Amino acid sequence: MTTFPDVSGSTDLLGARRSAVSAARKPGSGSGSDFAALSRRITDAGLLKRRPGYYVVRIGLVVALFAGGWGAFFALGDTWWQLAVAAFLAFVFGQIALMAHDLAHRQVFRRRRPSEIAGRLFGNLGVGMSYGWWMNKHTRHHANPNHEELDPDVAPDILVWSTDQARASSGVARLIGGHQAPLFFPLLALEGFNLHVSSLRALRSPSMKSRALEGALLLLHIAGLLTALFLVLSPGKALAFLAVNQCLFGIYLGCTFAPNHKGMPTFTGAERPDFLRRQVLTSRNVRGGPLTDVLLGGLNYQIEHHLFPSMPTVHLRRAQVIVRAYCAEIGVPYHETGLIQSYREALAHLHRVGEPIRQQRRTR
Template sequence: MTTSTEAPGTARAASETVHPPRTAESGSDFARLAKRISRAGLLERRPRYYAVRFSVVSVLFAAGWTAFALLGDSWWQPAVAAFLGLVFGQIALLTHDLAHRQVFRRRRPSETGGRLFGNLGIGMSYGWWMNKHTRHHANPNHEELDPDVIPDILVWSGKQARESRGLPRFIGRRQAYLFFPLLTLEGFNLHVSSVRALFARGMKRRVLEAVLLSAHTAVYLGALFLVLSPGKALLFLFVHQAVFGVYLGSTFAPNHKGMPTFTGEDRPDFLRRQVLTSRNVRGGHLMDIALGGLNYQIEHHLFPSMATPHLRRARAIVREYCAELNIPYHETGLIASYREALRHLHAVGAPLRRGGRDAVPAA
């Protein structure tokens, strides 16, 4: 296992949600934890919670676009764009819960809701994201198997820094300073990746995904350029997507960045693989709302189908159990989590700043 300097402590089919191991490890450390969680009733669905949450987010979505229509060609529209950027982030978090079958137990209603809220609602392909996120859950922070730490623009480890070329090598020198500015482009990147995925092999329900994404794009851009002047429409587009990208990126950034990573065949058992690579973020109910429950990243990775409101109670059980087994359980405040992630990014970029390819810190 390779560990970052600041860290304290085979992919499945694309259409499947990652689930913890079951009968084969009935006597495993994870199985004993799962029994405690089950006895506490924390694997039950919470339909009323999700009914309220979906209703509130839908009202906010409608209110944002109503304000957009009433304001018309006004310079106040960037404020509406910023508000809708936050709402789009909340919709993305709800789509995440649908994908993990936290809302519905069955696959069909989960996929239907995911495509309606994801593809049609915010222009993000449910099928593409499901493929990517499933592989991440199966092998978090594994440099060859987790798509979230495979170098695209940023490098996440010393090995990746040594092998980087082109844009990742150029940006890697100052990637800690560029991380949050780059998130302003993440909203656009999600849309581009969604369209590119339509042409990838193995994409299921390709036509349906394409129709819903096209409908979203046509209505979204049509509304902007019909109501606003071209200059204001472009400004709205940038502010909206920038806020969406920064919010969503800031929600996911604290979860694993700067935590231990794996390479090759170095894969511990399910319990340790999920706990060691994840970081929780402390906070009250406001933090739960802002991060959509992903502040309980350890519990979410151990029990991905657990309804969001149960994660807070599960935390106490999981933390106590990890202490019994002497497994490092890491949680910190929100700002500290960003600090740890940025320090890690800065550390792995050190050899690129020196211009060398040999002395690379462990990452």
């Protein structure tokens, strides 16, 4: 039987975090001026300034990888070696999605209009993910991270994120909730397909802006991808390419987001600490070097990103030094761990909150 021990950190860190969360749950806890003081330090360090040169290089590299992948696809022709190209393009699609994320946060352009244009080109046309749908969802997440009623990323859809959600679960969430930890990574293989379906379903919402444009770009992506596959490959190879590409894309994208908040404290109801504590206590940073920064698109500095969403990714590493020191000054726990450990913490949490479902099954 697979076990998932509680590996969410040292005893001292867990105690400090729980004390801070308990204090944050109390009405009026925290100080709004805490973030203002931190913001002044970050601004004085020049870390909120745009970095156009960095993004010109980064966008150029992503576009070059995209063009190179499809160039290799058409050069190879009808062969099973195309599955290697499918895997490579899954990584490239992930990088395009991360680029769309930076555009949505206005890290690249200060103004909304160019951010939306570029975001739709990278999101809708590039990977088949609706910029408008994702923007709405992600904005709500940033406003209330890990709040069970307000953050769509911890809504009990397929997975449950707390014992209360487990007790109230039904349908698919109840069916797999007791064993969701070992199923987590296999389920990520479906995330690429889920992004396409959710994006198309979002077009039915009258609240989405530029629905015609969003829909046209999504359909152009889907039509272009399928046309290329079935034009060059036999039907069997085309379907295999699509499966490998989309499954690996989903796993890669899921692995960049899973370490950020999964297994960190959650809030419910009227629980709403001040902005700084709301962002820091619910976020986890991932240690690593330049390779980690590239693979995770800067999301490994999740605490700094949530505090300063418009900060260019290239500045997050420098901001971390300031934010971590400041949190130590004011007594706010700052959680950082290695990449593998972050997944272990997330899986341990998923296993732990599924216990009510397992217990109910044992007592039947």
